[in-house]
Amino acid sequence: MDDIFSHIFGGGLFSFMGGQSRSRNGRRRGEDMMHPLKVSLEDLYNGKTTKLQLSKNVLCSACNGQGGKSGAVQKCAACRGRGVRIMIRQLAPGMVQQMQSVCSDCNGEGEVINEKDRCKKCEGKKVIKEVKILEVHVDKGMKHGQRITFTGEADQAPGVEPGDIVLLLQEKEHEAFQRDGNDLHMTHKIGLVEALCGFQFTFKHLDGRQIVVKYPPGKVIEPGCVRVVRGEGMPQYRNPFEKGDLYIKFDVQFPENNWISPEKLSELEDLLPARPDIPTIISDAEEVDLQEFDSTRGSGGGQRREAYNDSSDEESGHHGPGVQCAHQ
Structure with missing residues (x-):
């Protein structure tokens, strides 16, 4: 079972x-x-x-619970019912050692029962x-x-x-929900169009109910923002009709690079809020490119330092072991 x-x-x-x-x-x-x-x-x-x-x-x-017939249980004579024996050994004149051990006659029980009088059921x-x-x-x-x-x-x-x-x-750890007192927390992924134009999704609650979550068009969901559903958290202990709240954190998934043609992108920009005003560019300003960063490869400065160290090692290697520059 x-x-x-x-x-x-x-x-x-x-x-x-x-x-x-x-x-x-x-x-x-x-x-x-x-x-x-x-x-x-x-x-x-x-x-x-x-x-x-x-x-x-x-x-x-x-x-x-007596272990035998009435009166069959006797106090152990060897230990006087204490279950332990105390022995005193003289180590030197005026010095003695006291040792305590479990009584072997009663196995520390303090009582003994004759074999013939023992209870047959519990021995x-x-x-x-x-x-x-x-x-x-x-x-x-x-x-x-x-x-x-x-x-x-x-x-x-x-x-x-x-x-x-x-x-x-x-x-035990749950794959969808995390508990905080009487509240529940979950994370849900949505696309950019849902974040901007509203959405509807369904999830299965802990009691098996299918919960439909709606968010109206025109109300924007920012990446990482949290919204709350009142009364869909954990039931209170000894007051199960009162429940905590459910907090949903939204992970907004952006589209891939070059997902739309330049013409459509211009049309999309006309629909989105206007760009901020571009500040006046100083004539001697230097223009740089913004590139993707791979955290696994470290920073560019670290790579340059590594390259510098390698070149230094190569140059020093031409001298060979034990060769030093002479001073004039």
């Missing part, structure tokens, strides 16, 4: 969030577990319900593995980094209040 992702606690998907703490009722509280959940921008716009399948520890129902471990499916509701308008918490759904253990499972939303 595509909407179900599974996890066995102790693997690499879930991460622990801090150590044990105390709950409000004074009981020890288990560790929380965090998992990243990748969602698309469509999921955050429309909302989505998916499923989380997990395998977690639950208290054994056969022994009620004295007090907990068993159980598969559970949680429904994850991604609400409309949720954002990247927002958390969805399942209270008390982490591992269970005797005498410990289970921690939470926390899902951290991670928004």
Whole structure:
């Protein structure tokens, strides 16, 4: 099932969030577990319900989390129920070293159960593995980094209040839209005739609607300008009927060189706004040509400097190694 992702606690998907703490009722509280959940921008716009399948520890129902028959669990005599042993070793007169290690008799549990009295279902471990499916509701308008918490759904253990499972939303990059809070941004390419004479185009929104954008003739679109469509942004979290705005940045595509004959170009110039007045040219002014610039080849000054350096190297090369000019 595509909407179900599974996890066995102790693997690499879930991460622990801090150590044990105390709950409000004074009981020890288990560790929380965090998992990243990748969602698309469509999921955050429309909302989505998916499923989380997990395998977690639950208290054994056969022994009620005791590990064996009533009274079968005894405090470990070797460590006195502490789960660790403390050894003191003398290093020199007046100097001792204290060492702490996990008790080997109870494996750090602080309790021991006779083999014959152990619960057959959990084998004295007090907990068993159980598969559970949680429904994850991604609400409309949720954002990247927002958390969805399942209270008390982490591992269970005797005498410990289970921690939470926390899902951290991670928004995937979208090919058409970029999100900024409750607003959306997109870029659209138009031709020069559209920029000058008006246009109409259609795009598919995040909920599948076909949106028709119209711009009237006579209103000019400048290259790089931004126009806004009110109310077509992201829905607000917990108030989905209120939406942000959609901002459209226009990339105006100009025609190729020599796309029209000189005669037609003159006719076009008569239709366009008049040129600015040409200032009086001084008699001794120098006329230069404006050429296309290729940024990959560097500036002209750099090329001239390179040519100068090459010629200098060639001239110096005629002297040969070790040859110096004599001074008179």
